[in-house]
Amino acid sequence: MVLPWRKLPGCDEVFLRYFDPWYDDRQRAAKGFSATRPDMVVDESLRGATEVDASPLVPDIQERTIEQVLQMTDAARSDWKSDHGFRGNDLRELIAEADAKFDRKYVKALLKNADPSDSSNDVVIHCCELGAVLGELLRQRRPALRWVAGSPYWESLLLDSDTGTLVAPFHWAIKRFSEYAVEDGLLGKVEACVAALEKERRST
Numbered sequence: 001m002v003l004p005w006r007k008l009p010g011c012d013e014v015f016l017r018y019f020d021p022w023y024d025d026r027q028r029a030a031k032g033f034s035a036t037r038p039d040m041v042v043d044e045s046l047r048g049a050t051e052v053d054a055s056p057l058v059p060d061i062q063e064r065t066i067e068q069v070l071q072m073t074d075a076a077r078s079d080w081k082s083d084h085g086f087r088g089n090d091l092r093e094l095i096a097e098a099d100a101k102f103d104r105k106y107v108k109a110l111l112k113n114a115d116p117s118d119s120s121n122d123v124v125i126h127c128c129e130l131g132a133v134l135g136e137l138l139r140q141r142r143p144a145l146r147w148v149a150g151s152p153y154w155e156s157l158l159l160d161s162d163t164g165t166l167v168a169p170f171h172w173a174i175k176r177f178s179e180y181a182v183e184d185g186l187l188g189k190v191e192a193c194v195a196a197l198e199k200e201r202r203s204t
Contacts, residue, residue, distance in 0.1 A: 008107060011036045011178035017116050018123040019154070019174065027151055030056055036175060037157075037168040040193065042200065047164035051146035054159050054166075065149035069156050073136050076129035091137040095186050098130060107177050127177055128154050131170030134186065138169060141194045163200040167193060 009017070012035035020028075020035070031037075046054055055062050077094065080086040086097045102110075114121040135158055139145045145158040145167070154170040172189065175181040 008104065008177075008179040008182055009111065011175040011180040014111070014123070014178045015171075015174055018114065018121065019127075019152075021116065022119050022152060027155070030151070031155060037171040039168060039172060039175075039189075040196065041166050041168075043164045043166060045164065046159060046166070047161065047204070049159070049161050049164070051148045051159050051161075055149045057149050057151060061151075062149035065151065065153050065156060066147050068153045069132050069135065069147060069149075072128050072132035072153075076133045079125075079129060091133060091140060092187060094133055095137055095190070098133070099186050102126070102130075102176065102182075104182050107182055110177065123177060127173040128170065130176065131173035134172055134190065135167075135169035137190055138167060138193060141190060142197055145197075160197050160201075163197060163204055165197055165200060167197075 015035040023031070052059060052062060057065060080094060080098065084097070084101050086094060086101070088094045088097050110122055110126060114123040116123075131154060135147065135156075138158055139147075142160070144162060145160055148157045148159045148166070150156040156170065158167040158169060159165070160167070172181075172186070176184060176186065
């Protein structure tokens with residue numbers, strides 16, 4: 001049981017406060033959800049689809065968006081080592097260290113001190129770096145996953161075209177910085193996702 005005084009904002013509250021202001025009406029409509037996305041969604045119409053076909057963006061913007069996602073992975077490697085003293089080199093090690101570092105006390109201070117009127121506030125940066133690393137670890141564990149470019153770039157999803165499943169690692173990260181999932185183990189979540197995708201693949 002979590003004592004009331006220890007509670008953090010819910011994941012949708014974090015999204016609406018720190019992320020939603022940076023969407024325009026077209027992006028909100030395209031998203032299809034008022035706040036955070038489900039962790040995984042199966043869309044049978046996407047079975048056999050390519051990441052290019054699944055994206056709402058034109059191809060040249062898709063390419064630039066995915067470049068930005070990959071740059072966030074590189075930024076996380078650098079920032080986490082310089083800012084937090086992380087020592088890991090591979091993605092699993094980095095996520096394990098992030099799980100330990102970004103505890104309830106850390107998240108509470110982060111949310112308190114971040115300026116929601118600044119599009120590059122520390123909540124956005126932390127969530128986007130964590131989401132990018134989670135996405136790359138998922139791709140490492142299941143190479144069939146491909147980035148589907150979204151707008152803003154943190155709306156980019158991973159597509160398993162064998163099953164038509166979309167995975168939302170950036171939204172996993174937003175949830176991790178909220179009461180909803182602050183105590184979730186992300187490495188365990190990655191492995192559960194990979195197992196679920198494999199089970200879905202075998203059943204198709």
